[in-house]
Amino acid sequence: MTLSVYETKPAMASGYQQAVDEFMAKIIAKNPGEKEFHQAVKEVAETLIPFIEENPKYKTAKILERIAEPERVILFRVPWLDDKGEIQINKGYRIEMNSAIGPYKGGLRFHPTVNLGILKFLAFEQVFKNSLTTLPMGGGKGGSDFDPKGKSDNEVMRFCQSFMTELARHIGPDTDVPAGDIGVGGREIGYMFGQYKRLRNEFTGVLTGKGLDWGGSLIRPEATGYGQVYFAKEMLKMKGLDFKGKICLVSGSGNVAQYATQKATQLGGKVVTLSDSEGYIHDPSGITEEKLAYVMHLKNVKRGRIKEYCDKYPEAKFFADKRPWEVKCDIALPSATQNEIDGHDAEMLIANGCFLVSEGANMPSTPEAIEVYLKHKIMYGPGKAANAGGVATSGLEMSQNSMRLSWSREEVDERLHTIMINIHKNCVKFGTEPDGFINYVKGANIGGFVKVAEAMLAQGLV
Numbered sequence: 001m002t003l004s005v006y007e008t009k010p011a012m013a014s015g016y017q018q019a020v021d022e023f024m025a026k027i028i029a030k031n032p033g034e035k036e037f038h039q040a041v042k043e044v045a046e047t048l049i050p051f052i053e054e055n056p057k058y059k060t061a062k063i064l065e066r067i068a069e070p071e072r073v074i075l076f077r078v079p080w081l082d083d084k085g086e087i088q089i090n091k092g093y094r095i096e097m098n099s100a101i102g103p104y105k106g107g108l109r110f111h112p113t114v115n116l117g118i119l120k121f122l123a124f125e126q127v128f129k130n131s132l133t134t135l136p137m138g139g140g141k142g143g144s145d146f147d148p149k150g151k152s153d154n155e156v157m158r159f160c161q162s163f164m165t166e167l168a169r170h171i172g173p174d175t176d177v178p179a180g181d182i183g184v185g186g187r188e189i190g191y192m193f194g195q196y197k198r199l200r201n202e203f204t205g206v207l208t209g210k211g212l213d214w215g216g217s218l219i220r221p222e223a224t225g226y227g228q229v230y231f232a233k234e235m236l237k238m239k240g241l242d243f244k245g246k247i248c249l250v251s252g253s254g255n256v257a258q259y260a261t262q263k264a265t266q267l268g269g270k271v272v273t274l275s276d277s278e279g280y281i282h283d284p285s286g287i288t289e290e291k292l293a294y295v296m297h298l299k300n301v302k303r304g305r306i307k308e309y310c311d312k313y314p315e316a317k318f319f320a321d322k323r324p325w326e327v328k329c330d331i332a333l334p335s336a337t338q339n340e341i342d343g344h345d346a347e348m349l350i351a352n353g354c355f356l357v358s359e360g361a362n363m364p365s366t367p368e369a370i371e372v373y374l375k376h377k378i379m380y381g382p383g384k385a386a387n388a389g390g391v392a393t394s395g396l397e398m399s400q401n402s403m404r405l406s407w408s409r410e411e412v413d414e415r416l417h418t419i420m421i422n423i424h425k426n427c428v429k430f431g432t433e434p435d436g437f438i439n440y441v442k443g444a445n446i447g448g449f450v451k452v453a454e455a456m457l458a459q460g461l462v
Ligand code: NDP
Pocket: 113, 180, 181, 182, 183, 184, 185, 224, 252, 253, 254, 255, 256, 257, 275, 276, 277, 278, 335, 336, 337, 338, 360, 361, 362, 387, 388, 390, 391
């Protein structure tokens, strides 16, 4: 049996474990089989229930129970024709989780593993994350089990058009504003935006992550990875440290991983790994700006595999079917997908000297891994705080669209940086333990909860 994060804090556990167990039993009964959703709710419940018990107004109004139930779940068929003229059918989803503080906001994920439980976990996390950004955005998430890998541009376009033909009736700039996530980058956003515009005859900020010439924001592509590193920088600052000379592990090689690598390198860190679903590369000499430019071309244009890096740079080695956490490092920046660091990986990281984890991916650490971080009291920035820079900059894109103007690169980056500093401050405010240890999990959960809960109280039982 594995211990939960909550059980690692015996003083709290004695009083509240029963309330957490009862709450989770209801969640599991109501949402059978949705294991990632259970995992995400449990992590939040373990830190929030003690807080709610101390603030009975939230308990009486059943705020947490309501936050854990989506306001609306939309499920639809996505039929499309492949290049051979054969009919293909995928599932389409949009989870409209919570609109207490603004229109639903959150990405679309296209990946064969997508299912209802995964999207509900992502939508649930998004509610807290969006609140932490301080911007007026509710939480949502969506996507499809469509796999863009190995598809031609025309196939991706036909799929995106069919997907948007249904989704268009449910979204809008003041209702629900999707963005990208795994498998959804600039290309997919472009095709979906084009179809929405055609159907509605409206040029509005209905999606974020748009191209610069048609309503996009500078720094949006960079924002999640940059924000993740800015958050790590704030954590380091608390200990009088910085990125200079630190060995960093990055997982993934997509949007978040690329810009986390860039920013960590710019701040003086040395990133030595990248990965994809086939394995990881280890380049002990460091992934420089020039090597990163190669990765960006390989992944974003050629749509190749990360192992090809070793053909170009023979000083690097490829490890098939493995994840980078066995490499010695100071800082880990997980940026691929959920549950990519388990308890064993976490032990290995710490045994090898890792003292800081800042999550670019959503829920990349299993509950067992989080337990290890907290037991060893390393600096751990959970995704809902550390990767909030992406959605925050989407919020800035929405503001620019509403005002019909564009801010400069420096202006957006400065705002992003300030938002990450403020998210960090909020985590410190709500997460500092009596012994001075900063429990960022608790800080992010409570910090994100309060604003949404107060809005829900004010708006009555809706
Ligand atoms: P991309 O699609 O650009 O890249 C995803 C990367 O992760 C790829 O290298 C991919 O490898 C790898 N990956 C995906 N699924 C798996 C898997 N099951 N096992 C191993 N590797 C996998 O996505 P993003 O960079 O946008 O997203 C990465 C993470 O960051 C996700 O958790 C996402 O939810 C989160 N995130 C993203 C934001 C954004 O703004 N884009 C905002 C906040 C969080 P392969 O190519 O082989 O599939």
